[in-house]
Amino acid sequence: MWRAFYEMRRHLDRVIERQLAETGLSSADYDLLSPLSEAPPGGLRARDLGNLVGWDRSRLSHQIRRMEQRGLLIRRECPTDARGTVIDLTQAGRAAIEAAAPGHVDNVRRHFVDLLSPEEVDTMTAIATRVLDRATDRPAPETAERE
Amino acid sequence: MWRAFYEMRRHLDRVIERQLAETGLSSADYDLLSPLSEAPPGGLRARDLGNLVGWDRSRLSHQIRRMEQRGLLIRRECPTDARGTVIDLTQAGRAAIEAAAPGHVDNVRRHFVDLLSPEEVDTMTAIATRVLDRATDRPAPETAERE
DNA sequence: GCGCCGCCGTTGACACGTCAACAACTTCGT
DNA sequence: ACGAAGTTGTTGACGTGTCAACGGCGGCGC
Numbered sequence: 001m002w003r004a005f006y007e008m009r010r011h012l013d014r015v016i017e018r019q020l021a022e023t024g025l026s027s028a029d030y031d032l033l034s035p036l037s038e039a040p041p042g043g044l045r046a047r048d049l050g051n052l053v054g055w056d057r058s059r060l061s062h063q064i065r066r067m068e069q070r071g072l073l074i075r076r077e078c079p080t081d082a083r084g085t086v087i088d089l090t091q092a093g094r095a096a097i098e099a100a101a102p103g104h105v106d107n108v109r110r111h112f113v114d115l116l117s118p119e120e121v122d123t124m125t126a127i128a129t130r131v132l133d134r135a136t137d138r139p140a141p142e143t144a145e146r147e
Numbered sequence: 148m149w150r151a152f153y154e155m156r157r158h159l160d161r162v163i164e165r166q167l168a169e170t171g172l173s174s175a176d177y178d179l180l181s182p183l184s185e186a187p188p189g190g191l192r193a194r195d196l197g198n199l200v201g202w203d204r205s206r207l208s209h210q211i212r213r214m215e216q217r218g219l220l221i222r223r224e225c226p227t228d229a230r231g232t233v234i235d236l237t238q239a240g241r242a243a244i245e246a247a248a249p250g251h252v253d254n255v256r257r258h259f260v261d262l263l264s265p266e267e268v269d270t271m272t273a274i275a276t277r278v279l280d281r282a283t284d285r286p287a288p289e290t291a292e293r294e
Numbered sequence: 295g296c297g298c299c300g301c302c303g304t305t306g307a308c309a310c311g312t313c314a315a316c317a318a319c320t321t322c323g324t
Numbered sequence: 325a326c327g328a329a330g331t332t333g334t335t336g337a338c339g340t341g342t343c344a345a346c347g348g349c350g351g352c353g354c
Contacts, residue, residue, distance in 0.1 A: 001260070001268050001271055001272040001275070002255055002259070002260060004271075004272050004276055004279070005259075005271055005272075005275050007201065007275065007279060008274070008278050008279055009156050010201070011278065011279060011282055012278070015282070017312090026339075026340080028339085028340065028341090045302095046302080046303065047301085047302065047303085054157070056341095056342080056343095057301095057302070057303055057304085058303085058304080058305085058341085058342070058343075058344095059340085059341060059342075060303085061304055061305080062304090062305090062340080062341080063341090064303095065304085065305095066339075066340085078302095081301095081302080081349080081350075082348080082349055082350085083301070083302045083303070083348065083349045083350070084302065084303080084349095085302080085303065085304095108149055111278070111281075111282075112149070112152075112278060113148070113149060115274070115277050115278055115281060116274060120270055120273075120274055121148050123270050123271075124148055124151075124152055124270075124271075125148040125151050125152075126267075127155070127262070127263060127267055127271070128148070128151035128152050128154065128155035129151055130262050131155050131158065131159070131258070131259060131262055132151070132154060132155055132158055134258070134262060135158055135162070135258075173309075173310080175309085175310065175311090192332095193332075193333065194331085194332065194333085202311095203311095203312080203313095204332070204333060204334085205311085205312070205313075205314095205333085205334080205335085206310085206311055207333085208333060208334055208335080209310080209311080209334090209335090210310080210311090211333095212334085212335095213309075213310085225332095228319080228320075228331095228332080229318075229319055229320085230318065230320070230331070230332045230333070231319095231333080232332080232333065232334095
């Protein structure tokens with residue numbers, strides 16, 4: 001069962017990455033553009049964006065740099081904290097996410113969600129929630145703790 | 148639900164990668180060492196190994212090169228087909244997989260399998276099998292087919 | 295006000311994965 | 325036997341993800 005799950009995970013990754021590639025985006029691009037497109041005007045602090053998507057600062061910084069070079073977003077200095085950086089969509093970035101979103105959602109449905117019965121969807125949600133909750137309950141399982 | 152699944156997938160990836168890293172291996176290493184450790188003596192054709200793990204030739208070649216540099220396996224010419232390459236474990240490679248396997252299996256159990264009821268395990272297996280079957284049934288879904 | 299500690303973001307090095315192109319070899323039709 | 329076509333593995337370029345280290349700034353205790 002773990003083997004099947006592992007392969008399904010890889011398969012879905014590939015299918016989604018390929019479909020998004022047709023719109024010129026990667027799934028990493030999509031992960032960032034999606035919350036930015038729903039953010040209040042003016043953009044988001046890099047810190048807050050990182051918390052929204054659950055990325056560490058390094059990964060976020062690299063991805064933002066690459067996307068800024070492609071013109072999908074811009075970095076500005078944060079007015080209230082000189083350490084901070086504010087990230088905002090460019091017009092091209094907004095256009096890209098709006099062009100990609102419907103096809104992406106549809107793709108996820110066709111290759112995954114629509115293949116599940118309503119009960120299976122509930123079961124999957126319960127499993128995912130439980131696995132993630134268990135992770136935050138025990139921050140450092142560490143393999144053989146003795147406390 | 149898709150969001151929860153997506154995050155669970157990322158979480159499990161990280162947990163597994165980190166645990167394997169403690170043994171000096173990556174999950175890509177493990178994916179290759181595992182079938183090799185169960186292969187008949189003499190190793191496997193690169194082609195066959197690729198089919199077993201479902202990787203394309205390029206990915207396989209890169210990973211084999213990196214692992215050969217680390218001394219985990221060796222490449223030899225294939226005696227029956229001059230195009231081919233035979234991959235075999237070194238002693239270090241066999242030692243590495245045997246040292247890593249129990250902890251890895253245990254880790255997967257603790258962070259995933261043991262959190263599921265027997266019914267949920269069945270459901271998950273059914274879902275994964277269905278999603279993968281659907282993929283091979285329709286080789287190229289292509290977004291908006293009109294056939 | 296100063297100094298220390300912690301937070302914020304960046305950078306460089308490296309591993310991983312994909313794509314396209316290639317070289318070497320086999321297979322098959324003729 | 326010969327050449328076209330398919331197979332096998334390698335390589336280079338690039339995007340992505342992680343880790344460790346760093347520089348800059350804020351906040352807090354004194």
